[in-house]
């Protein structure tokens with residue numbers, strides 16, 4: 001149980017495009033506090049990706065956008081919902 005390489009930043013990988021990552025500092029398990037709690041809730045997977053079975057769009061959006069720099073947020077990256 002020895003941590004090998006602790007990432008400085010959260011290793012959550014947004015599903016918005018594959019290159020967008022959370023910029024928050026790591027809290028536990030390599031995730032920031034927000035995404036670590038999501039991990040505990042089973043909303044994201046240990047590999048840092050969002051759980052495909054999470055069908056709450058608002059929650060997915062919150063997870064995807066948390067910690068992502070504003071300039072990286074492209075509205076057209078997700079299908080319009082209205």
Ligand SMILES: [Zn+2]
Nearest residue numbers: 010022032035
């Ligand atoms: Zn995060």
